[in-house]
Each structure stands twice: as structure tokens, then as C-alpha cells.
Amino acid sequence: MMDYPFQDIEKKWQKIWQERKIAKAKDFSDKPKYYVLSMFPYPSGVLHIGHASNYSIGDAITRLKMMEGYNVMQPMGYDSFGMPAENYAITHNSHPRITTEANIANMRKQFDGMGFFLDWDREVSTCRPDYYHWGQYIFKKMYEKGLVYRKKSYQNWCEQCNTVLANEQVEEGSCWRCGSEVIQKELEQWYFRITDYAEELLDFSKVIEWPERVITMQKNWIGKSEGATINFALEHSEHKIPIFTTRPDTIYGVTFMALPPEHPLVQQWLKEESGNSKLADFCKKVINEDKMLRSSAETVKEGVFTGRYCINPLNGDQVQIWVTNYVLMDYGTGAVMAVPAHDQRDFDFAKKYGIPMKIVIQNRDRSLKIDEMQEAYVEPGLMQNSAKFDDLDSETAKSEIISWIEKQGWGKRSITYRLRDWGISRQRYWGNPIPMIHCPNCGIVPVPDEDLPVFLPENVQVGKTTSNPLLSVPEWLNVKCPVCGGEAQRETDTMDTFVDSSWYFARYTDAHNLDQPFDPAKADYWLPVDQYIGGIEHACMHLLYARFFYKFMRDLGWIKGDEPFARLLTQGMVLKDGAKMSKSKGNTVDPQYIVDRFGADTLRVYLLFASPPEKDVEWNDEALMGAFRFLNRVYRLIEGNLDAIKKGLQFEAEVEKLSPALKELLYSSHHCTRKWREDCLTRMQYNTAIAAVMEHLNHVTAIKDTSALSNDELAVYAEACGIIPQLLYPFAPHIAEELWQMMGFEQLLHESGLPSYEEKYLVQESITYVIQVNGKIRGKLEVAPDTDHETLQSEALKVENVQRFLEGLEIKKVIVVPNKMVSIAAKANK
């Protein structure tokens, strides 16, 4: 049998949709707006199966919302700056702009071949000056508001290549290109003060529907801790060392202080004591260790005593200062007051180096003895050895000790976040230049607005230089200082590509604005994004950065509202042979091949049917054929019964005149529509919506001979067939339009309205009750819908098999679950 002519159909409808500009979203409309957005792709050159899957979901939502009567915008663009393009250029001796633009052109063709309703008039590509111009502008606004600063931090560095390496470019501690050892080098970097927004970023009350797990992950990522910052005076010095602790109740038990080797004081001591090779060697070693391993509980704790002491302000104790591998500079103040008796890591360390311990929190029966402790006591308890706080409950003491410390001026109550400020500097070429100028006289000066954008120079030979390529373009690098007019140099760092992707969704609302990032009125109309779709891997970084930018733009008055993404759908990956598809593994599937061979509709239906959107799907060639066969069956059904359908559409059915089979078909049409609406509109579970349509199709095709049907029956038959294109439209739009037109409807499906069902056709003539005895099914009962509980109970007890299992038992309880079951609990009668 011939396959349905999917190629002709898909080409035909893609042309019609384009000509009628259906995907073009209108700014300001009488209809309510709906903004559907899938995370934009990195333009690798070809659409892969993951893209097809992701965008099929977005397109299904887009079409559903159009049927529902919304003014829908579904834009698309490219996250086109970044390392892969630069690396490709290095190895293939080309230029990132050339390869990137070629890739974009190719992907555009593939997008169109899938038949997505994308508003290409709003296309954004982050590597184009009309976009990155406004990224620089936003950077400047942040700088003006004091949210940008510079700070030294350690970066992966290859001495051989004289360059910073991304984490991905470090392979087991070595440079991926030359293989030499990667070290940590301190460099001056640009930072965004995202921690200023930490508290607000913890608040998710303004989003409408986000997966709970993403919210939890972000909250944990931000990691709020309440405690105190307390200053310990350095002995024989004016210097104070601030520490942060969440356990001020243990402060009388401090027996040493732990500093990370990166701590500024340690670095200062290293300079002062150039002869202390033991400390220097230790610091060098630890700084180059993997931070993940350092923070692991199982890593062997190591340290070096500095020979210095500080003073515990509360009791005047002299406290040894150690440099250790298990404390990180990134959290709190870096310095940790170590209480070995009540912190496991401090305990391990103190045991190893023979540092004294002191119990300051006793358990309830006061049985803790320092010589017998095998592990730290970390639970709350009663205060001990803590001067005037003795015998207090430790939880109460926490707050009282902080108040005492504040009163004495030794420190203050404080909150620390695990979240760190966002380092945005990249020493790379293919990114958005940071619009700053270094002037020997005036210091660091922003590029004036009228000189924006700072164009990324094109005549750069990537790969010819090892350090930042921008240093090798003197005509770009050397500028006049905008303040004093003297000789100055541009900043050569470019921005993290996450900066580009933190506001692109706002640019889509006004993609071609030459005077500002976007017109606030248009942004106000379209934002927030009603439905955002993307991978779970972005839970903590991209999604957090975008929320931060949104709140910042709100504070500038550019936009209203607090959250960029009202609803979030985190979709799963398409796997093959249990692993993520990748070129290196050789387990890729080319969506273009599938489209050419079986059509975009088949691919879309397969991807949406394979699993609910948020789960991973295992690619399966044979299951793909199942989707293809399904569409063929639909096509054959409608094409083969066209006359009967067209005739039936002219009649209204009288239910009483229907045969039992047609009554069932009527029920199926309405039942299926109800299920479909619930799955599509409420649950966003398209796999079961498609399953419902398949089930309905099975019911329709069960009727073989339409010539025997009466006019009433033909009406039911025609309706049953007629709803199929509508139900299929969000998933397989081309074939749906074709069949819809074939049946004689003139409007296109996006304006056909949502299919609806009538409750009156869903009333069941009888209900089957399941009868359980002690939790096991022992019988069934067919009754009228409104049978009362007493009748149900007595009828249930009459069922033969039920009686068999009740023999010799005494009935303790009978539970009736309306419309579902009768459950009998019985016990042996002694």
C-alpha cells in the first residue's frame, strides 16, 4: 500500500503558512497575548534530534494557544558567541563569523522543514552588533548602579599556551591542547554583583508554574545561612580576622583557626616570609587541587601551622592559626573558627595534628567525655564551658551570644550565601567586548554611549596568538581616553555568553530597535514569557542569571513584573543506546534524514508520543515507524471515507436512533476530546493526548462499512472523523491541515477553535464496581450509576467468589469508594 504523500503535503502547507504570515506575532492586539519560548540553540550547523524534540513541544503549545484564540509569539534566535566557534576556527583556520553565519543559514532551512510557527522577523543572533550593542549598554547600566566590580581570582592557566583554560579544556589536570600541567593563576576579573539580589532570587512567589525541583535546586544553589561574622584579633598586630559561623553557640570551644591558602592574610605572610618553604609549598599544592575534592568529606585533611595565633574575643583564648586544604575562600569570609568537638571536619583535622578539643555543648544526659569521643557532637544540647551562657539550651544560646557579641562590638549578626558573585570575564575573542577603557591617567573609564557598540574586530587571526586574541589588534586596542583624550587601551576581556542569554527573551519583543535594548511598551505587552521550555541542565545557572537580569531591568524601570518566565517546562534529552547523542560517540540520528524519509509530522508525533516532555526519551527506529503508520492510517481513513464524511457532516444525529456501535463511537469522540483537552491544556502531557487520539482512531476504524449507516449514524461517524485533524493539529500540523481542507473546511486549523465535548454524551449507562476482600479483588459488580451504598454493600456480599473468600471470616468494615469499589475488611472468626 502507498504511503501518504507527506512530502507534497508538508511543502504545500509550509508555503501557505508562510504566505499568510501566520507565525508573525502582532505587537498589541485585542486578543490576549501568549509568549512561547524555547531556549535558543547554539548554532552548531545542524539541527539535532534534541532541538527537534524541544521545538516540537514549543510548537505544539504555540498551535494549541492559537486554536484557543491567543495572539501567540514564538520567536527564535541563536546563542552564537562562545568557545566552540572559536575552537572550530582555530582548528580549521577560518573565522568564527563566517562559520557561524553559514551554520545559521543551514539551521534556518531545517527549522522551516519542520514546519514550526516561528516568527523569523524577530530573529536575534547574539554575535551580531545590533544585539551585542545592547548587552554592552546593559553592562554599563550595571556599572553605573554599582553592580559591576573587579576582583582577583584564580583561573585555570596553561604556562605553555600562555592562556586561560575553560574547565572543559582541562583534562585530568592537563591542558587539552599541549598536555602540560594546568596551574591556578590569579587574574583581575570583572564581576556582576548578583549576590545583591540573592534574597529576592530566593523568592519564587511570583512565578506561576515552575517545577518544584528547579526551585529547590536554585534555593540550594543560593544557599542562605544565618549566623554571625566575628572578628578575631591577630596576636601582636592591629589586624583582625573576620570569620563567619552558623554556630556561634560553639564559640567557647574554638581551639584553632583554619584558613584556606588563598586567604589574603596567608598570601601576605608568604610574601613576608620568603624562607618559609613548608607553608609556600603547601599553599601552592592545595591551590592547584580540585576544589570539589577539597570540599569532600572523605579527602584527607591536611594543614600547616603558621606559628601565629589569634585571640578569641569571648574568652581571650590564644588560638592557633592553621592553613588547611579543607576550607574554601569562596564561602563566607574564607576564615573558619574551628571547633573540633562539634564539627566533624575540624574533629578529623584536630585528631590528626594533636590540636586540643573542648566540649562546649553537652548532650542531654551530660555524658560526653573528650577522651571518649569518636566523632564530633553536632547536635544541639546544653551549653558548658561557656562562661555566663552555661546550662542554656544551645539553640537559645546562639541568639544570646550574637547579641552579646554585637553589644561588645566584636562582630555582628549576618547572613551568608553560598551563591557567589558572577565572574563574567573571558580572555577569549568570540564574545561581547566589555565596553571599558584603561587610561593611565583616569583609571578605568566606560566607553561613552555614543561610541557603542565596541565592535568586535574582524581581522583577527584566531589561533595565531595564544593569549587573548584581542591583544593582537593594535588599531582596535589603542584608543583615546574619552575623559582626558590621552593614549589609552581597551579592555580585552569579553563577556561570558551567559550574559548574552540573560536578556534575549526581552529583545525578541522589539528585536530591531536601534535606539534602545527594547521599547518598554512592547516589552510590557509581551513579557513575561508565558511558557519557557528548555533543558534541566540550566536549572541553576542560565535560569538564575536571567532572573537576576530581569529584576535589574525592572529596577531600571525598563520592564514591569518580577519574573521573566511565568511557566517553565524542563524537557528531557533524547538518548540513544542509553547515552546522550554526540558526534564523538557516533550515536547521532539526523532529523533531516527522518524528515526526508517519513516527514516532519512523523518525527514530531514520534518525539511527543515517546514520553512526557520532561522525561528523557530513548531513540527507537521501530517506534518511529509506529508514528508513521499511525499517520498513514489516519490519512487512509479520511481519504477513503470522504464521501460518507461529507454527507454525514450535513446531518444532526438523534441519539435514540443510533445502533449500539454508533452510540459507542459518539461516546468515544466526546471522551477522547475531553481527555485530549485535559492532557494538552492542563497537564501538558502530550504522549497521553496522542494515545487518546490513537485509541479513538481504533474505534472509528472498527466501523468498516459506512454504506450501511443511516443518516443519524453518518452524522456521528462524520463527527468522529472530523475531530481527528483538530486533535492532531498541535502534533502533526501538515497532515491535519490537509485532511481538514479535504473534508471541505475553508478556515485553517489555527483559527478553527479548540475542539469541545458535551457532558451529555459522556453519561454512562452502568458502572462497574470492583469488590475487594482484604485488599484483593474478588469480584465485580455492574450497577446503575446512582445505586446507593446499602444496595451496593448487600449486592457485593452476594457475589459468589466474594462469599467464598468471606467464609469463616467476620466482616469488620465495608468501605465504598463512589463509582469505583466496595472494599470489605474481614478477620478470622475465633
Added chain:
RNA sequence: GCGAAAGUGGCGGAAUUGGCAGACGCGCUGGACUUAGGAUCCAGUAGGUUCACUCCUGUAGGGGUUCGAGUCCCCUCUUUCGCACCA
């Protein structure tokens, strides 16, 4: 290591609020048909047991709550994602 999830037939999955486990599809088995097609149509398909009805077992493993648990609670195992310069 830390944080977050997931685990159901041969496979993808369904079971929406604690109420008939396995919808729908793939695969497989048997049959029909034939223009021999990546066809189509019909029947069957969790495992065990039985001629059959029935019954027993079964949702990673172990324990618990309940008349009733894939679903709730505790423990264990495995897999996946993220961990701040991949995007």
C-alpha cells in the same frame, strides 16, 4: 563529595487525588490477504499455575503506615543532571 531527580512487561511508556497495575505504541507469536510493502487486516501477548474457571506472584531491594500502596514514610542500591570558564 554536595545538591536535585528517576527506577513499572522484551522496549518506550500509562495509571491525574492512596482505589481494577501494564492504557497507547513498538516488538514478538499465530492467522488472513496480497499489487511482496520499511504493507494491510484479525487474534493473542507481565510471570507462574490450570483443560478451563480460578488462584498465586509482581512496579530496583528491604522495612513500615492503611480496609487498600507503583503512589505516603524510613533505610539501601543503581542510573541521570548540575556543581560556577561547555552551552
